[in-house]
Amino acid sequence: MLIAVCSVAVFKRMQLPPILAYLFAGVLAGPQLLGLYSHPQEMHLLAEVGIVFLLFSLGLEFSLPKLLAMRSLVFGVGFGQMALTTGVFTLIPYLFGIPLSAAVIIGGALALSSTAIVIKQANEMGILNNRRTQLAISILLFQDLAVVPFLIAIPLLAQSGENSIALALGGALLKGIFVVALLMSIGKWVLPWVFREVAKTRTDELFVLTTILIALLAGGLTYYFGLSMALGAFLAGMMLGESQYKYQLEADIRPFRDILMGLFFITVGMQLDLTVLWDELFTIVFGVIGLMACKVVLVRICAAMVKSDSLDAWSAGFKLCQIGEFSFVIAALATTHEVLSNQQSSLIVSMGVISMALTPWLMTNSLALAKKIVTKPLSPDATSQFSQQTRLQQHVVICGFGRVGQSVARMLKMEGIPFVAIDIDPVRVQESRNAGEPVIFGDASQKDILTNASVTSAKLVLVTFDEAIKAKQVISATHQISADCDVMVRTKRDYQLESLYNAGANQVVPELQEGSLMLISQVLHYAGVPMSRILKRVRAERKGRYDHLHGFYPGETTEISYGTEDKLEFIHAVVVAEDAACIGKRLSEIDFSRMRVKVKGLRRSGTELIDPSGEAELQPHDVLVIAGKPRRVERAERKLLEDV
Structure with a gap:
């Protein structure tokens, strides 16, 4: 962790992505330099949990209707890319005299791309929902499915039994259909009820624990049946992608996901054999260049089969031209069963680490590189158009959708001012969403939830709940995301006024003082004071932070609690x-x-x-x-x- 923290800090200062810092930390901590871990593969299972959480988060973005709408991409372009790329990279080593069984494994390993890097980088860049990235993700989803037959076939290739391979693959297909059907049934009928009951407890720890447990159980179930852990987590996330808990689930899983993903990339860096890298430097560098160029072209060819836009296809190709993390798993398993030699496995790992290191730059510049190949103007992106239509601008974010929040929302609606509300009460969120209100379930003090409410483009964040500590957290999180966004806080009494202003609130409205102010204005009006003078007086009081309304004479009925004795005036x-x-x-x-x-x-x-x-x-x-x-x-x- 010390090496990772220092590496990320240095790489960030150099404007380089954190993934490269994790890979560097892994190389540094690996068995050939500092030697902190002589057997880094022992950490692989824990690191793989990071991929489980990553795919769970991805599943939340891809609901079942969305995935069905993408089936032509997943099973069209995805299948085409996997079959064509595996065939090409099987043929090349086979022509150089490598046995067919080893050549097939090499071809399959080189055909895979890095789900972890592509999705993480796309998420950080905010391009997860554009058409080019979704084309890349469709291919990655099919690749994750295609890993399963390879993991089953490797032990059987060592036995050279063609009949047993066919039987094993057929059995794996049946098991896969059963597990997918089971997970989808549980996700549709059981998980929404579970999270509804957990949300009713209003216990943050229980919600977080349940989220982690569901992701791990889904991954564990598919792993038990011989399938990928990541596939189970993706299916579980996909089933919850349509629920109102989507954003809160994503916010809860994110810290664990990011930490374990960092650990995963460190273990990848540890697997780099510096001796092989030095001895076969020319072969590895030439191989990486040839491999990446070939994969870009093959993705373009496969995308053309389903008539995808050429610019999108080239851009997706640049995103997917690296070797994937599951390639290391396949190479390690093939070496264990002596289908591949140690030398061949080390070459795949070395090429994989180098290609992964180049991926963040390729991801950032994929569109620019594609435009150099395709000279026609950029076609409108359907997903971007959709997001532009639905993206809120100059709206009000209402934190807390109780009586006050709902009253404000009604008045905003009457004036035609857009708003989005955030609330932690599952019943209220469900009722509001059923009525068509734009309400997000989640904790408004979390930055991820505020980001999903488009705080960066909001005109005002209104905190309506009377919890000063939580309100200060909302103020802090809002200003971290958008320093220009104003925050207005409602509080019942005035003793929290100064502390909320000190926390960064632009306006604090104490309910008791405002009620008194409205009453005073009515009294003055009935007493014959001109309305212009009353309005001037009201404005002066608000500008002076209700200076003349603070403090009261205490009596024997005045309640002073431990929490208010040092706050009342x-x-x-x-x-x-x-x-x-x-x-x-x-x-x-x-x-x-x-x-x-x-x-x-x-x-x-x-x-x-x-x-x-x-x-x-x-x-x-x-x-x-x-x-x-x-x-x-x-x-x-x-x-x-x-x-x-």
């Missing part, structure tokens, strides 16, 4: 006795700011001086009205009367 009348220490002193001579109280008024001989000047000299029998927190008021009174 009391008003207290101090009667200046004949022997009081403050007699003869001007108000300007008394350091009220040090006592942290304010002078609200001075009464003398039945006459009240509101906001008395600093030159007023205290006399016996004066009544000084001060305001402040209870303990400060007590200390100030002792100081005025006894000078202690």
Whole structure:
């Protein structure tokens, strides 16, 4: 972790992606340099959980209707790419005298691309939903399915039994159909009910634990039946992709996913054999260049078969031209069963690590490279058009969709102002969504949830719930995402006013003071005060942060709790006795700011001086009205009367 943290910090400063830093950390910590782990493959299972979480997150983006709509890409372009690329890379080593069984394994390993890098980089770049990336993801999904036959065939190729291979692959197909049907049934009928019940408990820890458990159980089930763990996690995520918990699930899984994905890339870096890299440097470099160029062309050919846009096809090809993480798994298994030699396996791993290291740059520049090949203008992207139509601009994000939030939403709707609400109550979210309200289930203090509510383009974030700690977290998260977005906070009472302003709120509306202000404006109106003067008074009070409305005279019915005793503001009348220490002193001579109280008024001989000047000299029998927190008021009174 120390090496990874330092590497990521240095690489980020050099404007390089974190994936390269993880690969570098792996090479550094590997058995041939620092030697922290002599057997890095022992960490592989834990690291593979990162891919499980990654595919679970991807599944949340690809609901079943969306996947069915993409079936021509998955089973058309995906199948074509896998079959054609495997055939080409099987033929090349076979012509160089490598046995057919080994050549098939090499061809399959080289045909695979890196799901982990492509999806992670696409997610970070915000291009997951455009047509070019979805073409690449369709191919990756089929590749993940195609890994299964290879893992089954490798042990059988060592036995050279063609009949047993056919039987094993047929059995794997039947098991795969059964597991997929089982997971889809559970995802459709059981998981929504589970998360609905968990959400009702309002326990964040339970929701996070359930999310992790579901992802691991789904991956474990497919692993038990001899399929890929990532496939099970993807199916589970896909079943939950249509639920209202989608964004919260993604936010909860993200920290674990990112940490374990980092570990996965470190284990990839550890597998780089520096001896083989040095001895076969020319072969590896030439092989990487030839491999990547060939894969780009083959993806373009396969995409042409289903009449995909040429620009999209070339761009997808540049995204998928590396060797995938499952290639290492296939190479390791083939070496164990002596289908491949150690030398051949090391060459595949070395080429894979180098091609992975080049991928972030290729991902960033894939469209620019494609435009150099295709001279025609960029065709409108259907997904981009859809996202542009639905993307909110200059809208209001309402955090908390209770009575206050709903009242605000109705008024915004009447004025034609767009809004999106965030709420953690599953029943309320379900009811609101059924009525067509734009409500997201989730914790509004999490940056991922705010991002999904398009805070970056929002005009205002309104916090309607009366939880000061949570409100401060929302303020902080909002300003981390968008420094220009204003945050307005509603609070019931005024004792949290200053702390919320200090936390970065642009406007704090204390419900009690606003209610009083509305009542005062009505009273003044009925008393004959002109409306223009009333509005001026109201504006002045709001601008002065309700200065004249703070504080109250306590009584025996005043409730003071442990949480509010240092937050309430009391008003207290101090009667200046004949022997009081403050007699003869001007108000300007008394350091009220040090006592942290304010002078609200001075009464003398039945006459009240509101906001008395600093030159007023205290006399016996004066009544000084001060305001402040209870303990400060007590200390100030002792100081005025006894000078202690």
